[in-house]
Amino acid sequence: MSIHKKQFSARAAILLTALTVSGCNVSEEVTPEDKKGEIGVGQIVPAPESDVAVQFSIYPYLQQPTSNSMAVMFETDDPSPAVWARPADSKGEFTVAQSVRVDNTNLYSVTVEGLNADTPYEYFIVSSAKGKNNVSAVSERYVFKTYPAAGETTAPFRVVAISDTQNNSTLGALNDIISKGIIPTVCQSQPETCASSIAAITISGDIVNSGDSLLQWRRDFFDQMKAISPYVPLVAVPGNHDYYGNTELTNYRHFFQQPDNGSAGYEEQWYWLDYGNLRLVGLNSYPISKSHGKFNSETLGIQRQWLRELLVDTQADSDVDYVLSMFHHPCLSELWLSGESIGSCEMVAEMEDFSRTTGKLTGHLFGHTHAYSRGQSMDTHHLWLNAATAAGYREKMNDDNYYKNDTRDYDTFAISQSEFGFNLLTFNQDNAPSMQLTRYSATVATKGGGYASLEDTFTVSDTLTMKANPVVVDAPQVLEGNGNFALNQLNLAISHPDPASIYEVQWQLSQDEEFSQNVFDIWGNKTRAHNIWPTQDGTIQGTPVDTQAGVDLTRISLADFSGQLKMGNDETHKWQKRDSEHSHDSFRDPFKGSSAPVLTLFPGDTWYWRARVRNANLGWSDWSDTATLSIDAGVTTALPVQNGGAEAQDLSGWTLEQGYWRVLDEIDNITPAEGQYYFSARPNDTAAGGAAYDDLSQTIDVSSYSSAIDQSLAFVRLSFNSNGWGDGDHAIVSLQPLDGSGNAIGQPGTVKTESKKQQWQQYDSTLLLPADTRAVKLTLRAVKKAGSMSDVHLDHIQLSLTTP
Numbered sequence: 001m002s003i004h005k006k007q008f009s010a011r012a013a014i015l016l017t018a019l020t021v022s023g024c025n026v027s028e029e030v031t032p033e034d035k036k037g038e039i040g041v042g043q044i045v046p047a048p049e050s051d052v053a054v055q056f057s058i059y060p061y062l063q064q065p066t067s068n069s070m071a072v073m074f075e076t077d078d079p080s081p082a083v084w085a086r087p088a089d090s091k092g093e094f095t096v097a098q099s100v101r102v103d104n105t106n107l108y109s110v111t112v113e114g115l116n117a118d119t120p121y122e123y124f125i126v127s128s129a130k131g132k133n134n135v136s137a138v139s140e141r142y143v144f145k146t147y148p149a150a151g152e153t154t155a156p157f158r159v160v161a162i163s164d165t166q167n168n169s170t171l172g173a174l175n176d177i178i179s180k181g182i183i184p185t186v187c188q189s190q191p192e193t194c195a196s197s198i199a200a201i202t203i204s205g206d207i208v209n210s211g212d213s214l215l216q217w218r219r220d221f222f223d224q225m226k227a228i229s230p231y232v233p234l235v236a237v238p239g240n241h242d243y244y245g246n247t248e249l250t251n252y253r254h255f256f257q258q259p260d261n262g263s264a265g266y267e268e269q270w271y272w273l274d275y276g277n278l279r280l281v282g283l284n285s286y287p288i289s290k291s292h293g294k295f296n297s298e299t300l301g302i303q304r305q306w307l308r309e310l311l312v313d314t315q316a317d318s319d320v321d322y323v324l325s326m327f328h329h330p331c332l333s334e335l336w337l338s339g340e341s342i343g344s345c346e347m348v349a350e351m352e353d354f355s356r357t358t359g360k361l362t363g364h365l366f367g368h369t370h371a372y373s374r375g376q377s378m379d380t381h382h383l384w385l386n387a388a389t390a391a392g393y394r395e396k397m398n399d400d401n402y403y404k405n406d407t408r409d410y411d412t413f414a415i416s417q418s419e420f421g422f423n424l425l426t427f428n429q430d431n432a433p434s435m436q437l438t439r440y441s442a443t444v445a446t447k448g449g450g451y452a453s454l455e456d457t458f459t460v461s462d463t464l465t466m467k468a469n470p471v472v473v474d475a476p477q478v479l480e481g482n483g484n485f486a487l488n489q490l491n492l493a494i495s496h497p498d499p500a501s502i503y504e505v506q507w508q509l510s511q512d513e514e515f516s517q518n519v520f521d522i523w524g525n526k527t528r529a530h531n532i533w534p535t536q537d538g539t540i541q542g543t544p545v546d547t548q549a550g551v552d553l554t555r556i557s558l559a560d561f562s563g564q565l566k567m568g569n570d571e572t573h574k575w576q577k578r579d580s581e582h583s584h585d586s587f588r589d590p591f592k593g594s595s596a597p598v599l600t601l602f603p604g605d606t607w608y609w610r611a612r613v614r615n616a617n618l619g620w621s622d623w624s625d626t627a628t629l630s631i632d633a634g635v636t637t638a639l640p641v642q643n644g645g646a647e648a649q650d651l652s653g654w655t656l657e658q659g660y661w662r663v664l665d666e667i668d669n670i671t672p673a674e675g676q677y678y679f680s681a682r683p684n685d686t687a688a689g690g691a692a693y694d695d696l697s698q699t700i701d702v703s704s705y706s707s708a709i710d711q712s713l714a715f716v717r718l719s720f721n722s723n724g725w726g727d728g729d730h731a732i733v734s735l736q737p738l739d740g741s742g743n744a745i746g747q748p749g750t751v752k753t754e755s756k757k758q759q760w761q762q763y764d765s766t767l768l769l770p771a772d773t774r775a776v777k778l779t780l781r782a783v784k785k786a787g788s789m790s791d792v793h794l795d796h797i798q799l800s801l802t803t804p
Helices: 173-186 191-197 214-225 250-255 297-315 342-358 400-405 571-575 703-710
Strands: 056-063 070-076 081-087 095-098 100-102 107-112 120-127 142-145 157-162 200-204 234-237 271-275 278-282 322-326 361-366 372-376 382-387 413-417 420-427 434-442 444-448 451-454 459-467 477-480 483-485 491-495 504-510 519-522 532-535 543-546 555-557 606-614 627-631 635-639 655-658 661-664 678-681 694-701 715-724 730-738 749-752 761-768 775-783 792-803
Touching: 056 214, 056 234, 070 081, 070 120, 081 107, 095 107, 142 191, 157 173, 157 278, 157 382, 173 191, 173 214, 173 420, 173 434, 173 451, 200 322, 200 361, 214 250, 234 278, 278 297, 297 322, 297 342, 322 342, 342 361, 342 382, 342 571, 361 434, 372 434, 372 459, 382 420, 382 434, 413 543, 491 606, 703 792, 715 730, 715 749, 730 761, 730 792, 749 761, 775 792
Parallel strands: 157 200, 200 234, 278 322, 322 361, 361 382, 413 532, 483 627
Antiparallel strands: 056 070, 070 107, 081 095, 081 120, 100 107, 120 142, 157 420, 271 278, 372 382, 372 413, 420 434, 434 459, 444 451, 477 491, 491 555, 504 519, 504 606, 532 543, 606 627, 635 792, 655 694, 661 678, 678 792, 694 775, 715 761, 715 792, 730 749, 730 775
């Protein structure tokens, strides 16, 4: 029978035939009378034998595991192959499952059904040249283990996470990860033991380098995996390389047999799979990314809604304690910013919401960046794991331009290192919900000529254990930072009965005593026990260094964060990517496209702060008592913005950089916010000369304040009013510090206005000027989203500078 695998649900017909095999080709049916008095429930049945071995072009690999079935797939030219399976070492009768061709090729799929849960089965691939009872060739003995029934996993179990198994001129490295790493480390050097030691091997995309190359599927992936694939199910999702030359993903769907529980019309693109109390959720990030995919908003909406509904069902499922999602493109990527995807961030946010609501342990596995990165969410038990080190040394740490512009040490991640290796996730330790990550790293032995080999020894380079119900963590007490202080003496300190137990500290500041709005969190790289980051040493991978070595976690100086810390920490980076990666404006963005507010400890301000500590199992303490921090008042001086209210009735004082700006006293019944006139952007595209934006700028000299500026004690405050038509047109007003030569330094302060019809709104922004600032450039940009006229109106633009 020749059949496309999408056209059938039961992948093979199951023949429950009891066989006694003697020699190569002898079999006879066993009657109930024959079974009496024998071992088990039937006769002792020899394994199938033949002097000829089945010849595989793709060795057996396992798909679609459940508690009562297992799919075995393989590719061979041998005729009429079948799978003979029985409980391992039982000596009893075999279940014979006939195979079907996949897509009219020599790839075969066999689903063995009616199995017992959580049970090892031995199996053989048997070829029958002259019919089902005539054995002409037999494979070696293999073993798989069925999954446990829902809610029946009390003993610890393990999942191996890898990704980006593609051959990046490193052929042989993947085989070494299997044969030198996983099998010796996890399976006591016995491949058969892997069936019981590993529940699944997850692969988060980029399985091959070019999805259209059958050679790569056979040689670069399946042949590299053959030492373990007959014993452990492969659970995969696609990456962008799997689409290359194969836009319909036909080869990926040809070789992988996914559960049919995703959205209609998107079969095998997303799905879920349970192992006892673990739910694995496979997602497809290619159509929801931009730079290395083809963004499709409809697909994002359908996939996101499917995930939401699944998580609602999972919340009510008491048999599920863990949920791990898998996709290829990262939300945040420390060692390759160009690989990031807003669509992936939306999937992560759904998972975080679920964990926050239910208390269940969650995480997401991803790849794309060929390095190991591990992080954790700030306020919930959610693991971030970049597993893409089956093909390492791809990110060029020795390239100064790359290192400066395409890497970022995110607060979310505690460690990143460019290397080869694999990840082992262990669940249910101590008979309670817990998820332990162990990272095994390899050393490159040789690399060149398209090949790579790894040393025999894999070492543990990172561990983390998350517990759903961790031990009670003592709350810290306020030690310093309560009272009145000068601007340059803002130090916070806590005391704790067991400071050695602190994994990280979260310091929280707000001008709202209830911490209900405008909250800044000091958390991450500078507040945890370890932060591993690759430094440049001339090699492509760099040297991992602990930037937190020896740091006292119970103390911080606010001077290290003022003018730098953004509200929401990494939130802006999740939702506001660079143009090359920015696929869409996400409803998740709390700042609606504007720059996140920056912590600015302004003279005369009063702030409230508190702290809590987290232990090694990611359990948070209660908050400390709230402390009040009052900052001594300073001196504020107005800066000379020329013609800031358009009262000169022209653009004098301003430079028109592109597009068109004009001065009006009324349009669409909009009158000035202050005075008699206001600025308005283009009346039509022709007037703007086809420019993308309307930009108006002015540079203001601040060199007379250089002493305070160079001590990081000078603040510029911007205020202005904006109006519009409510059609999406908006302004982006930015303030960029410049050095004495007119070069941009530091990060600009940016405000994106809302689009509200015929309503003047006031905006304020404060910027701590970086050392060496000698001027600030104020830019008014109008962004037209609808119609021919840019409905962007600005008025009453003011700047002031404050020093202690």
